[in-house]
Amino acid sequence: TQAGYKPHHIAAITFTNKAAKEMQERVSARLGREQTRGLTVCTFHSLGMRILREEAQHIGYKKNFSILDASDSARIIGELLGSTGREAVFKAQHQISLWKNNLQTPEAAFQAADDDWAKQIAQVYAAYQTTLAHYQAVDFDDLIRLPTLLLQQNSEVRLKWQQRLQYLLIDECQDTNACQYALMRALVGLEGRFTAVGDDDQSIYAWRGANMENLRRLQEDYPQIKIIKLEQNYRSTARILKVANQVIANNPKLFPKTLWSQLGEGEVVRVVACQSETHEAEFVAQQIARNKLIYGANFADFAILYRGNHQARLFEDALRSARIPYQISGGQSFYDKAEIKDVLSYLRLLANPDDDPAFLRAATTPKRGIGDTTLGKLNDYAKQHECSLFQAAQSM
Numbered sequence: 001t002q003a004g005y006k007p008h009h010i011a012a013i014t015f016t017n018k019a020a021k022e023m024q025e026r027v028s029a030r031l032g033r034e035q036t037r038g039l040t041v042c043t044f045h046s047l048g049m050r051i052l053r054e055e056a057q058h059i060g061y062k063k064n065f066s067i068l069d070a071s072d073s074a075r076i077i078g079e080l081l082g083s084t085g086r087e088a089v090f091k092a093q094h095q096i097s098l099w100k101n102n103l104q105t106p107e108a109a110f111q112a113a114d115d116d117w118a119k120q121i122a123q124v125y126a127a128y129q130t131t132l133a134h135y136q137a138v139d140f141d142d143l144i145r146l147p148t149l150l151l152q153q154n155s156e157v158r159l160k161w162q163q164r165l166q167y168l169l170i171d172e173c174q175d176t177n178a179c180q181y182a183l184m185r186a187l188v189g190l191e192g193r194f195t196a197v198g199d200d201d202q203s204i205y206a207w208r209g210a211n212m213e214n215l216r217r218l219q220e221d222y223p224q225i226k227i228i229k230l231e232q233n234y235r236s237t238a239r240i241l242k243v244a245n246q247v248i249a250n251n252p253k254l255f256p257k258t259l260w261s262q263l264g265e266g267e268v269v270r271v272v273a274c275q276s277e278t279h280e281a282e283f284v285a286q287q288i289a290r291n292k293l294i295y296g297a298n299f300a301d302f303a304i305l306y307r308g309n310h311q312a313r314l315f316e317d318a319l320r321s322a323r324i325p326y327q328i329s330g331g332q333s334f335y336d337k338a339e340i341k342d343v344l345s346y347l348r349l350l351a352n353p354d355d356d357p358a359f360l361r362a363a364t365t366p367k368r369g370i371g372d373t374t375l376g377k378l379n380d381y382a383k384q385h386e387c388s389l390f391q392a393a394q395s396m
Contacts, residue, residue, distance in 0.1 A: 005166055005167045006038070007035065007036050007037055007038045007039040008037075008038030008039070008040075008164075009164065009165065009166040009167060010039055010040065010165070010166070010167045010168075010169070011039075011040035011041075011042070011047065011165045011167075011168050011169070011187075012027075012039070012040065012041045012042075012168075012169040012171070013042065013043070013044055013047060013168060013169065013170050013171065013184075014041075014042075014043060014044075014171035014172060015043060015044065015171065015172050015175060016043060017043060017046075019043075019171065019172075020041050020042050020043055020046070023041050023171070024039075024041040027039065027041065040165065044144055044180050044183065045140065045143045045144060047147075047183075048143040048144040048146070048147045048148075048183070049067070049143050051147040051150070051151075051161065052065070052138070052143065052146055052147055052150075055147070055150060055157055058150055058154060058157060059146055059150060060133070061133075061136060061138075062136055062352070062354075064351045064352050065136045065137060065138060065352060066135065066136060066137040066138075066348050066351070066352045066354075066355040066357075066358065067137070067138055067139070067140070067143070068132070068135075068137050068138070068139045068140075068357060069140075069335070069336075069341075070093075070140070071336075071341075072357045073093060073139045073140075074089050074090070074093050075357065076128060076131055076132075076357065077089055077092050077093050077096070077124060077128055080124045080127045080128055080131070081120075081121075081124050092121050092124060095118075095121050096121065096124070096125045096128065096141075097141050097208070097209070098208075098209050099122075099125060100141040100142065100145045100179065101141060101144075101145075101177040101178060101179050101180075101208070101209035102177070102178045102179065102209065103145065103148065103149070103178055103179050103182060106122055106123075106125040106126035106129060107126070109121075109122040109125055110122035110123065110126075134354075134356075134388075135354055135355055135356050135357065135388075136352055136354040136355065137352075137354075137355055137357070141179075144179050144180055144183055145179050147183065148179055148182050148183040148186060151183070151186035151187070152182065152186055158186055161187060162187060162188075162189050165187055166193060167193045167194065167195075168184060168187060168188055168193065168194040168195075169194065169195045169196075169197075170184055170194060170195070170196040170197065170198075171197050172197070172198060172202075173196040173197060173198030173214065173215060173218070174198040174199055174200055174202060174203040174210070174212050174214070174215055175198075175203065175204075175205045175210045176210065176211070176214050177208070177209035177210050177211055178209070178211060178214075179209075181211070181214045181217065185221065192221075192222040192224065192225070196215075196218060198215050200212055200215055200253065200254040200255055201248055201251065201253075212254070215254050215255075216254055227255070229255065229257050231257050231258055231259055231260060232259075232260060232261070232262070233259050233260065233261045234261075234263075236261055236263065236266075237261060237263045237264055237265060237266020237267070238260075238261050238263070238264065238265050238266060239265055239266045239267065239268060239269055240266060240269060241259050241260070241261055243269045244259075245259065277311070277314055278314060278318075280314075281314040281315045281317065281318035282318045282321075284304060284315065284318065285315075285318040285319050285321070285322040285324060286322070288302050288319075288322070288324055289322050289324065299324060299325055299326075309330070312328060316328075341361065342361065342362075342365045344358075345357075345358040345359075345361035345362045345365070346358075346362050349362050349390065353388055353390040353391065354388040354390070355388075356382075356388055356389045356390075359388070359389045359390050359393075360375070360389065363375070363389075363393075377396075378392050378393060378396065379392075381395070381396055
């Protein structure tokens with residue numbers, strides 16, 4: 001408000017729905033609902049979906065296009081790849097995702113391929129995109145890639161969204177990939193009306209396309225940018241900061257900084273070598289019980305972090321044996337449960353009759369005597385008449 005921007009002209013963009021919700025709650029609590037009415041606080045994917053829904057006609061889509069989840073995407077890629085091997089499909093799916101996050105077309109991916117596998121996957125990529133267009137569907141990566149390409153190629157649409165979102169705030173900028181960075185640039189225009197928050201020491205998502213160099217590019221693309229270092233840490237004690245700084249001391253630095261804390265020295269950080277995974281879990285449970293007994297701590301004061309869900313079982317056994325109550329965070333998403341996906345397939349089909357993956361799930365769940373032979377004939381008819389499976393079922 002002080003800078004003259006109305007709330008409906010401001011967008012705060014982050015990476016997770018949880019972070020977006022928390023950001024919205026904090027802003028509303030500080031400024032009140034009236035001053036934040038119309039403010040956009042969302043993820044990159046949510047913003048991309050909003051743009052696509054409104055501008056769908058510019059890319060040959062209907063407004064009610066379907067959004068495929070990872071399992072639907074994997075099934076299509078598996079069929080095009082001619083493989084049911086989980087590892088092979090996942091590897092191909094991951095590579096296609098990286099290409100999309102780098103804004104590489106199937107043609108560019110094929111030209112850059114340096115071995116037969118990469119060329120094969122580039123061809124699968126091309127067929128995959130054709131299939132998605134036929135289904136009037138997009139995958140998760142397309143929610144950012146397609147609006148980015150649209151804004152880059154259509155000046156009228158780009159101007160419309162630049163006038164609507166006149167100021168951007170980008171959270172966790174070090175985790176942006178090439179596609180997200182390009183979307184940001186298309187929206188902020190040459191004036192560079194944005195605030196980006198990032199930490200080069202916290203860049204951990206390179207495996208999914210994140211590029212820490214985007215922080216460096218900000219200085220090159222917007223020479224007038226003002227850098228403000230946030231060096232006070234509000235979460236950790238001085239000892240934790242010292243250990244963390246020593247661990248990352250040899251990492252390449254874009255922005256050298258000296259972190260400090262007002263939370264005191266804190267306890268000594270310990271590294272304990274355990275005899276086995278079971279011993280490790282038992283040791284952790286014993287330490288929790290000990291601290292509760294000696295210091296009167298609450299069970300809610302403790303958290304156990306592990307690298308993979310497969311490690312959870314050992315800790316659960318140890319905590320149960322010590323009669324320590326616990327709650328596991330994460331695990332299977334509600335929307336990944338089979339029965340929920342079954343119901344959603346019917347809803348997706350009602351919204352978009354061209355959604356063939358939704359039709360296949362709805363037609364075969366629950367089982368009603370429709371087997372591979374029938375589906376094969378239906379698929380042949382649909383291909384011959386260039387229509388959806390739903391239309392083919394009505395016509396045959």
